Amino acid sequence: MKGIMQEALLRWLLNGKPQQAMLYDGQDDEALLRGHMITAGLAVPGDSLTVTRQGDTWQVSTPGAIARKALEELQPLESRCSIRMAELNALCDQVMALDNSAGLHSILLSDGDKTVIGRDVGRHNALDKAVGKAVQCGLRLENAVLCSSGRLSLEMFSKAAYAGIPILSTRKQIGSLCIEYAERMNIAVCRTGSEPACFSAQWRIL
Numbered sequence: 001m002k003g004i005m006q007e008a009l010l011r012w013l014l015n016g017k018p019q020q021a022m023l024y025d026g027q028d029d030e031a032l033l034r035g036h037m038i039t040a041g042l043a044v045p046g047d048s049l050t051v052t053r054q055g056d057t058w059q060v061s062t063p064g065a066i067a068r069k070a071l072e073e074l075q076p077l078e079s080r081c082s083i084r085m086a087e088l089n090a091l092c093d094q095v096m097a098l099d100n101s102a103g104l105h106s107i108l109l110s111d112g113d114k115t116v117i118g119r120d121v122g123r124h125n126a127l128d129k130a131v132g133k134a135v136q137c138g139l140r141l142e143n144a145v146l147c148s149s150g151r152l153s154l155e156m157f158s159k160a161a162y163a164g165i166p167i168l169s170t171r172k173q174i175g176s177l178c179i180e181y182a183e184r185m186n187i188a189v190c191r192t193g194s195e196p197a198c199f200s201a202q203w204r205i206l
Contacts, residue, residue: 179199
């Protein structure tokens with residue numbers, strides 16, 4: 001219906017155990033779940049997850065025991081990924097040009113060869129979808145640039161850090177804790193637009 005934001009509940013099990021249902025837009029279920037497993041620190045991009053649907057419930061199975069590390073336990077990224085600010089600006093232009101009248105947030109991921117976009121009613125779900133799509137199509141997250149249509153908070157940074165994404169950008173606000181953790185982890189956090197700035201790992205922006 002025009003003018004109404006579409007919402008749905010995604011019900012799922014992890015290794016047979018019920019998980020909290022996710023509020024989302026009803027699209028890209030599998031990408032959302034695959035991405036969420038990675039950005040929540042429950043899996044890494046190379047893991048072989050089994051994701052199937054049974055009725056109105058999704059089943060996610062992992063190949064081994066889950067050992068989630070705290071964000072503070074993650075090692076600084078070793079990726080040498082870098083990008084020119086002009087190119088980063090152009091990628092952010094793509095995100096900001098998307099129609100947001102449906103109440104959706106958007107995340108773009110690009111490794112220079114492949115590009116995916118995740119969209120959802122929540123910024124965190126949009127990021128999860130983008131990561132899930134990246135894994136499905138073979139996009140190299142360790143060489144990826146993330147562009148967000150919304151602000152970058154510590155929550156968003158945490159998800160990107162678990163996925164191993166080295167460059168994050170937005171036209172909107174950036175949280176102070178996001179910058180603090182980015183400096184620890186060798187991740188660039190940038191604002192693009194009329195007054196571009198890189199607040200951490202400045203060497204990544206040429």
